[in-house]
Amino acid sequence: MTSPVRALWDAPAAAPAPPRRVWRDGVLLGAVIVLAVVEASLRPEVPWRWVWAVVLVALAPTLLWRRQRPFTMLAIAIAVGTAVGLVTDGDPQLITTAYFLILLYALFRWGSGRAMVVGGALVVAGTLLTVLTSAPGPADVVGGIAVAVATSTLGLAIRWRRGARARELEQVRVLEREQLARDLHDTVAHHVSAIAIQAQAGSAVAATNPRATAEVLEAIEAEASRTLREMRAMVGVLRGPDAALAPTPGLADIRSLEATDAASPRVFVRLDGxxxxxxxxxxxxAFRIAQEAVTNARRHARGASRIDVTVQVDPAEVRLEVHDDGEATAPAPAGYGLTGMRERAAMLGGACTAGPDARGGWTVTATLPRQGGAA
Incomplete structure (x- = not known):
């Protein structure tokens, strides 16, 4: 097979899966049965009208399974209709027969690639058999083919549109999960790291300096309270639009990183512009990148005594640099923190780099367009 044909042949059934049955199916079934009986009663000129009415009523339940078994239901309708047409020496002339188009639509809307190919072949074969046995006029043949093609095309169009919509929604969910993961990592990791560092400092001075131990415990309590507040704010966002939202952190809030200095290394912030x-x-x-960079320096910078955070706001861009004076080390494999910082910068059209500095220690640099992401 050629590539397009093989792709169609191997195509799976439509996703998401169709509903098994809805209330409209019962209404449709009842309407078809009533229309078949009423039309047979009102059109005495149609040959074999009551035979066709009985056949259409008997085939009407195929509409109930048209989503789950589209090929089977269409094949049953075509086979029975063709067989009755051969016996009565003519095609059905009742307008109610048009409900077979619903089965054709369901095949291309819900069926697999194999079902569509084989089902389309059955429709073509049934059309050719009708042409050979009843010799309809050219207008009837062209009209019937046009209606069948239009119905199939409509089913395919809606199928592809719903599939594209489902893929878009899945992509949105993936992006939301990534955003939530970054926020959780940046927020919780920062505060928990500060708590862990201060707890280690408290253990070191507990035996010799009870006053310093009390100060460390107060700092731990403050960090824990900040963590709870930010977690509640994030949960509030997830619970709905009516929840109270915490203000979005800004560049000026980077100065708050100096407050978590009860344990070494100390943080010094300089904000220009x-x-x-x-x-x-x-x-x-910029705030989240600075927060994560400070957290990483506190956790991993060996021998560091200070962390310098510099923010430069220019007319075109915002430049952030976080540098520690610890021992220069080889680049470590990128973890969630470094990945999150790079993703945040890239989403706004900026860039973020991290690595050993020639001056010693480790430096994180982020460059962001000043109005990036603005509506």
Whole structure:
């Protein structure tokens, strides 16, 4: 087979799976039965009208399984209809027969690739057999083919549209999960790391300096309270639009990183330029990148005594640098933190790099467009 034909042949059934049955199916079934009986009663000129009415009523239940077994239901309708047409020496002239188009639509809307190919072949074979046995006029043949093609095309169009919509929704869910993962990592990891560092400091001085131990415990309590507040804010966002939302962190909030300095290394923040001139998405991303960089330095910078956070706001961009004075080390494999920082910068059209510095220690640098992400 050629590639397009093989792709169609191997195509799976439509996803998501169709509903088994809805209330409209019962209404449709009842309407077809009533229409078949009424039409047979009102059109005495149609030959074998009551035979065809009985056949159409008997085949009407195929509509109930048209989504789960589209090929089987269409094949039954075509086989029975063709057989009765050969016996009566003519094709059905009742308009109610048009409900067979619903079965054809269901085949291309829900069926697998194999079902569509074989079902289409059955329709073509049934049409040719009708042409050979009853010799309809050219207008009837062209009209019937046009209606069948239009019905099949409609089923395919809706199928592909719903599939594209489902893929878009899945992509949105993936992006939301990534965003939530970044926020959880940046928020919780930062505060928990500070708590762990201060707990280690408290253990070191507990035996000799009870006053310092009390200060460390107060700092741990403050960090835990901040963690709970931010977690509640994030949960509030997930619970719905009516929940109270915490303000989005901005560039000026980077100064709050100096507050978590009860344990070494100390954090020093320098902010140059107008922090309010950056767009809200850029300011929030810069804050989270700085927060994660400080967390990584506190956890991994060996021998570091200070962490310098420098923010430069220019007319075109926001430049962030986080540098520690610890021992220079080889680049480590990228973890969730480094990956999250790079993703935040890339989403706004910026860039983020991290690695050993020639001055010693480790440096994280992020460059973001000042109005990136602005509506």
């Amino acid at each position: 107008d922090p309010g001139s950056a767009s809200a998405p850029v300011a929030a991303a």
